Structures are given as structure tokens and as C-alpha cells.
Amino acid sequence: MLELLEELGIRPIEKSAEQLDLQAKDECDRRAPGVMRLFGEAVKRCSDKDRPGLEQGKREYETAYNQPDYATAVTKLDALEISAKAAKEKGDTHAKNTLAALRKRDAAKIKLHEGRLDSGDYEVFFWGKRRAAAYDKEKQEANRLEAAGDFFGAVDAYRRQATQLGLFAASLMIEWKILKDDTPNIDEAIKKNAYSAYPDLVKNFTAAKGQSAPIDKAAVEESWSDATLDAFLAYHKCVADLRQAQADKLLKLQTDGKPLKDVVNEAKTLAKRDPNVFVELAKTPQGVKLLDDMVGSLEGSAGSSESKDLCKAAIRARFGLQELKGDLTKKALPKLYDVMKLVPLSHTRDNERLSSIKRDRKSEEASFYRDSDSLVVLNLGRQGKWRGDGKTSDFDHDDDVPAEYFEGQITDLDYFNETTLHEVGHAVDAKMNFMGGRVDDPKFGGWHKHKLDEIADVAAGIGNFYASFTPAPIPALKKYLLGVLQGREKSIEASGSSDKDTLAQDPALAEAVKLRTKHAKALEKNSSEDVINKHVKSAMKKTKVKDQKQLDLLSAAAKLIFQDKKLSADDAAKQVLKDADTGLPPTTDWAQLADHDAVKWCRAIRMTGSSNGLWDKGKEGTDKAIGDRVYQQAYKDDWYSYDKKARAKGVSKYQFRAPAEWFAELYAAYYMEKLSDKHPDVSWLDGEVHALSS
Numbered sequence: 254m255l256e257l258l259e260e261l262g263i264r265p266i267e268k269s270a271e272q273l274d275l276q277a278k279d280e281c282d283r284r285a286p287g288v289m290r291l292f293g294e295a296v297k298r299c300s301d302k303d304r305p306g307l308e309q310g311k312r313e314y315e316t317a318y319n320q321p322d323y324a325t326a327v328t329k330l331d332a333l334e335i336s337a338k339a340a341k342e343k344g345d346t347h348a349k350n351t352l353a354a355l356r357k358r359d360a361a362k363i364k365l366h367e368g369r370l371d372s373g374d375y376e377v378f379f380w381g382k383r384r385a386a387a388y389d390k391e392k393q394e395a396n397r398l399e400a401a402g403d404f405f406g407a408v409d410a411y412r413r414q415a416t417q418l419g420l421f422a423a424s425l426m427i428e429w430k431i432l433k434d435d436t437p438n439i440d441e442a443i444k445k446n447a448y449s450a451y452p453d454l455v456k457n458f459t460a461a462k463g464q465s466a467p468i469d470k471a472a473v474e475e476s477w478s479d480a481t482l483d484a485f486l487a488y489h490k491c492v493a494d495l496r497q498a499q500a501d502k503l504l505k506l507q508t509d510g511k512p513l514k515d516v517v518n519e520a521k522t523l524a525k526r527d528p529n530v531f532v533e534l535a536k537t538p539q540g541v542k543l544l545d546d547m548v549g550s551l552e553g554s555a556g557s558s559e560s561k562d563l564c565k566a567a568i569r570a571r572f573g574l575q576e577l578k579g580d581l582t583k584k585a586l587p588k589l590y591d592v593m594k595l596v597p598l599s600h601t602r603d604n605e606r607l608s609s610i611k612r613d614r615k616s617e618e619a620s621f622y623r624d625s626d627s628l629v630v631l632n633l634g635r636q637g638k639w640r641g642d643g644k645t646s647d648f649d650h651d652d653d654v655p656a657e658y659f660e661g662q663i664t665d666l667d668y669f670n671e672t673t674l675h676e677v678g679h680a681v682d683a684k685m686n687f688m689g690g691r692v693d694d695p696k697f698g699g700w701h702k703h704k705l706d707e708i709a710d711v712a713a714g715i716g717n718f719y720a721s722f723t724p725a726p727i728p729a730l731k732k733y734l735l736g737v738l739q740g741r742e743k744s745i746e747a748s749g750s751s752d753k754d755t756l757a758q759d760p761a762l763a764e765a766v767k768l769r770t771k772h773a774k775a776l777e778k779n780s781s782e783d784v785i786n787k788h789v790k791s792a793m794k795k796t797k798v799k800d801q802k803q804l805d806l807l808s809a810a811a812k813l814i815f816q817d818k819k820l821s822a823d824d825a826a827k828q829v830l831k832d833a834d835t836g837l838p839p840t841t842d843w844a845q846l847a848d849h850d851a852v853k854w855c856r857a858i859r860m861t862g863s864s865n866g867l868w869d870k871g872k873e874g875t876d877k878a879i880g881d882r883v884y885q886q887a888y889k890d891d892w893y894s895y896d897k898k899a900r901a902k903g904v905s906k907y908q909f910r911a912p913a914e915w916f917a918e919l920y921a922a923y924y925m926e927k928l929s930d931k932h933p934d935v936s937w938l939d940g941e942v943h944a945l946s947s
């Protein structure tokens with residue numbers, strides 16, 4: 254019967270259903286991506302109440318499609334589209350209302366602070382310009398998204414704008430506290446007749462001080478009004494005026510032709526009584542020059558406590574520091590002043606990313622810059638060791654760089670000065686986002702940050718790594734490469750022949766838990782790689798295990814215990830075995846694996862301690878390049894590559910650790926006048942860095 258119908262050209266009913274089905278499938282495939290996008294937007298915007306219904310609709314569509322029942326799937330898709338559209342519209346309306354409500358809530362604050370931004374009132378504070386820019390950025394973004402009809406995104410952006418708005422009040426409170434703490438200094442100075450020549454200014458100050466109760470209330474309650482802000486700013490100005498008068502008096506002594514010695518004596522008295530006078534002094538070029546002259550007159554030694562106070566006040570004022578602390582010895586103070594004087598004021602005084610300096614002359618650690626605190630820590634003793642634990646007494650210059658790039662001997666560098674300029678360089682880089690804006694640019698080293706995964710992929714390209722070990726599964730081999738890059742290869746080799754309980758019950762791990770409790774407070778403060786390694790080492794003394802691979806597993810577990818306050822020995826053992834399990838069988842020929850060029854490369858580019866790595870090894874870096882790129886681990890979790898050619902103009906080996914170091918080393922060499930005009934990087938240092946205006 255069927256055959257007969259076919260012969261007659263009549264299509265059987267089943268076939269037409271199949272065709273309908275195909276049509277339905279086509280429709281699903283064509284429309285689903287758009288509907289799913291809509292669904293995604295709807296889910297993001299909808300209320301918690303509406304979400305389960307939407308998700309149910311999606312599941313019903315998928316079930317029908319997978320069954321497959323394409324006809325039902327089409328109707329489910331229709332339903333999902335309708336409900337997602339409705340939910341999205343509802344969400345948009347809700348977001349629009351939320352945006353309006355938030356703005357209404359903040360209206361008074363917005364009017365108040367935006368008025369101050371327009372008049373530039375906050376620029377008397379060091380954070381003024383930066384906060385204004387940050388606020389404006391979020392505001393523009395919220396407005397842009399709103400104009401584009403993305404109310405949902407606009408609410409998010411507005412919340413960030415509101416956070417910035419709140420920061421004005423927070424910053425004002427800090428400023429108020431500073432002013433309040435400062436007031437007794439002024440009172441004291443007035444009592445000592447320091448301001449007897451300026452009765453009007455003293456009168457203004459006393460009057461402003463009398464108005465301080467409402468200011469205090471506004472600051473504490475964050476309830477600023479135009480009136481309280483006016484009073485605060487007026488108070489602030491009275492104090493600045495008094496100091497300005499003192500600063501002018503000092504300057505006048507000099508222009509009147511008084512000997513520098515007399516000016517310095519007057520300044521010493523001032524530094525003791527009210528060091529903030531120097532801040533006013535440092536605001537004009539003549540004042541800066543007077544500070545330079547006065548510190549210069551100490552001839553490199555601030556012996557008396559008066560000279561030290563003078564020097565400290567001068568450093569804080571001229572370089573715009575909120576804080577200067579640590580071992581500020583008679584030699585270090587003028588030396589610090591002289592070296593920081595070498596760079597433009599836009600890099601120091603007018604750089605909000607540099608606000609504190611601490612000097613420690615006993616620390617064994619390397620000096621550093623901490624961006625989050627705008628802090629430079631100079632761990633500089635009198636006898637310097639270059640690069641922290643590099644333990645070399647010479648500057649780590651790369652021999653392969655042409656001598657004509659340098660003025661004189663590049664190795665002939667003052668340790669204290671080079672290090673200080675290097676750290677200031679980090680703060681300048683932070684201010685300009687210099688290296689951040691020049692990723693991959695070969696003119697600037699061609700630096701690129703990588704995920705660990707990408708490094709493993711590069712490694713796999715060496716000597717056909719995966720193909721060399723077929724039939725071992727590629728994911729397992731890749732996990733092995735990742736393990737080698739992280740220094741876990743011995744643990745991986747041991748994982749197949751270890752069981753969790755033996756590992757967990759090893760006395761070394763019990764000891765680790767014990768030590769962790771004992772040193773809990775210290776670990777809270779400092780849990781650096783070095784500190785943890787030290788603890789691991791002492792815990793490991795308790796084990797009886799001799800096999801190197803098992804020892805590696807154990808110490809990895811001990812390390813986890815110190816890294817995590819709560820981890821038990823059992824969980825540490827479990828975790829380590831899990832990390833070490835690549836999926837390669839225990840019968841794997843580990844020696845053959847370890848000997849492959851790809852694996853050797855991984856071993857060569859990873860760090861060898863907590864602060865040594867491929868960059869230390871000079872030319873070896875270029876030998877390990879893949880094509881034009883040198884890959885390496887720079888910090889525990891940071892991997893970079895740079896352009897091989899950059900080494901031919903390098904200043905030091907350390908420069909090739911990471912982009913920030915690349916910049917800081919050049920910066921230091923440039924300001925120590927060690928780069929000749931032939932050095933390829935001088936032109937942009939001149940044109941882009943040195944020329945930076947405030």
C-alpha cells in the first residue's frame with residue numbers, strides 16, 4: 254500500500270510530519286539564540302519572585318527540544334520570549350524608578366558637593382583633584398547609560414557615583430580631624446608670640462575657631478551644609494594664611510640680604526614650633542629654592558636635633574609627604590632630600606600616589622613601593638646589598654648592552670640613591686598609569702601578562718610535547734606541565750604511590766598545625782612566602798620519611814596548613830593529592846617526561862626562590878625565548894613575557910622582572926644621569942616622563 258502511494262506520487266502522512274518537525278527545529282535553532290539573550294537580560298533585571306517562572310520556562314523549552322519534540326519546543330520558545338520580554342520591561346521600569354529614587358535621595362548632597370567641585374574649593378586638599386575626577390567619571394558613565402536606555406546599567410554606575418559622593422564626606426572628616434589636631438600647634442605658636450606681627454590673622458583664626466562646634470557636628474554626622482562647609486574652609490584658610498605669613502617672613506629675611514645662617518636659625522625655630530609652615534613655603538618656586546638652600550647649608554649632615562627637625566619638615570613639605578618615618582639618621586635625611594630633588598615636583602609634591610616614606614636600615618628585605626598606601630619603604634642600611642637577597646655587591650648590569658648607551662660606568666651607582674629613585678619611579682608609573690597604558694608596545698619592552706594556562710600552552714609547543722607521549726591524554730599532560738610550572742613535579746610523581754591517611758598522619762603535619770597555632774598572631778601580620786617556608790622547614794624536621802618525592806608531597810601539605818588558618822592535616826593531605834593527580838598513570842616514565850625540552854623549559858622559567866627568577870640570569874633569559882618572546886614567572890602568581898630585543902638596551906637584570914621594574918630601573922638610571930643621549934629610551938623619558946606637568 255505504501256509503495257503504491259509512493260508510485261502515485263502521493264507522499265505518506267508520516268513524511269510530512271517529519272518535515273514539519275524539521276521546520277520546527279529550524280525555527281528553534283534560528284530564534285533560540287536571540288530569545289536566550291533576552292532571557293539572560295530578563296533574569297538579570299527581574300525580581301526574585303519572577304525568576305523561578307522564567308527559569309522554568311527555559312527548562313521546559315530545553316526539555317522539549319532535547320526530547321526531541323520540536324513542535325512543543327516552538328510553543329515553549331514563544332512563551333519564553335513573551336515572558337522574558339515582559340520581565341525585561343518590568344525590570345527596566347523598575348531600574349528607571351530606582352535610578353530616580355536614588356538621585357532624589359542624594360539630591361542635597363549632589364547639589365552641595367557638585368557646587369564645591371565647580372568652584373574648585375576642594376583643590377586646597379591634596380585629594381581634591383583626584384576625587385573630583387573619579388566622581389566625574391562615574392557620573393558621566395551613569396548619564397551615558399541612562400541616555401542609551403540601559404537603566405539597569407545606569408543604576409550600577411550611579412551606585413558607584415554615590416560611593417564617590419560619600420568619599421567627599423569621608424575625606425572632609427579626615428581633613429577636619431587633621432585641622433583639629435593641628436589647632437593646638439597654632440595656639441602654642443600664638444602664645445609664643447610667633448604671630449604677633451599679624452594681629453588681624455590671629456583675630457580671624459580665633460574667630461574661626463569659635464565657630465568650630467557646628468563644623469565638628471557636621472563632620473562627625475556627615476551632615477555638611479553650605480554653611481558648615483564655608484565655616485570649615487574659612488577655618489582652613491585662616492590657618493594657611495598664618496603659615497603663609499610665616500613663610501613670607503622667612504623669604505623676606507633672605508631677600509633682605511640676611512646671611513643664610515640667620516635664615517636657617519629662624520627656620521629651625523619654626524620647624525620645631527610649627528613644621529607645617531614649610532608646606533606653605535614649598536608652594537612657590539622661591540620657597541622651594543629657599544628650602545633647597547637651607548638643607549644644602551647642612552652639607553650632608555643633620556647632626557643636631559634642630560637640624561633633623563628642619564630636614565624632616567623640609568622633606569615632608571617639598572615632596573608633599575603626609576608621613577616620613579623610620580630610621581631618619583643625620584646622614585640619611587639630607588641624602589634623601591638631595592636625591593628626591595633630582596626629579597620634578599610633579600613626580601613628588603604633586604603626586605598623590607606618593608604620600609609616605611619609611612626608612613628601615615636593619616631590614617633584610619628588599620625596598621618596595623606599596624600602591625594601595627602610596628607608600629615607599631626604603632630598607633636601606635649603610636652597606637647596601639643590591640636587590641634584596643641577590644647578595645651581590647655590584648649593580649646587576651647586563652654585559653651585552655653597548656657601553657655607548659651609558660654615561661661612564663653604569664655599575665658605578667650609589668645604592669641608596671638608585672633604590673630611592675627606583676621606588677619613586679614606581680609612584681610615578683602609578684600616577685601616569687605609564688606601563689599599564691603601554692602593554693605589548695615593543696618600544697616599551699613589549700610586556701604582556703599571561704595566565705598560567707597560556708604559559709603551559711606555549712610550553713606544549715616545544716618539541717611536540719603532547720605528541721611525544723601519546724597515547725597519554727593531552728589534558729593529563731597539560732596538568733603535568735602546569736604542575737612543573739608551579740614547582741610541583743615531584744609531588745605529581747609521588748601522588749600515585751601515596752595514600753591520604755599515611756600522609757595526613759605524618760608527624761610533620763601535626764607539627765605544622767601546632768606551629769600554626771603557636772605563631773597565629775605573627776602569621777596574621779606577616780604570612781609572606783619566606784615566613785611560611787621557614788615554618789614549613791621546621792615542621793618537616795619531625796618526619797621520618799626519606800624519599801624525596803614523598804617529602805615534596807609532605808612539605809606541600811604543610812605549606813597549605815600555614816596558608817589556611819583552619820585547614821586540618823587530613824584536608825591538607827587530601828588537597829595536595831588532588832592537586833598532584835594529573836590523571837597520568839603511576840606507571841608513567843617520569844624520568845623521560847622530566848627530560849623533555851618542554852619540561853626543562855618550564856623548570857627554567859619559573860622562580861627558584863621567593864624572589865629569584867630567570868631575570869637574574871641575564872643572557873639566559875634570551876636563550877630561553879620562544880620566537881621573540883621571553884616568558885617567565887615574576888611573582889608567585891604573576892607570569893609575564895617581554896620582547897627579547899628589549900634586553901639589548903637594558904639597564905639592569907632586575908629591570909626584566911616585570912613591567913613596573915622595567916620602568917623603575919630606567920627611571921632611576923635616567924635621573925642619576927647614567928643614560929647617554931644614544932640610549933633609545935631617553936627620548937620618551939625626556940618627552941613623556943620628565944615633561945609631566947602637575
Ligand SMILES: [Zn+2]
Pocket residue numbers: 621622675676679913914917
Ligand atoms: Zn621595584
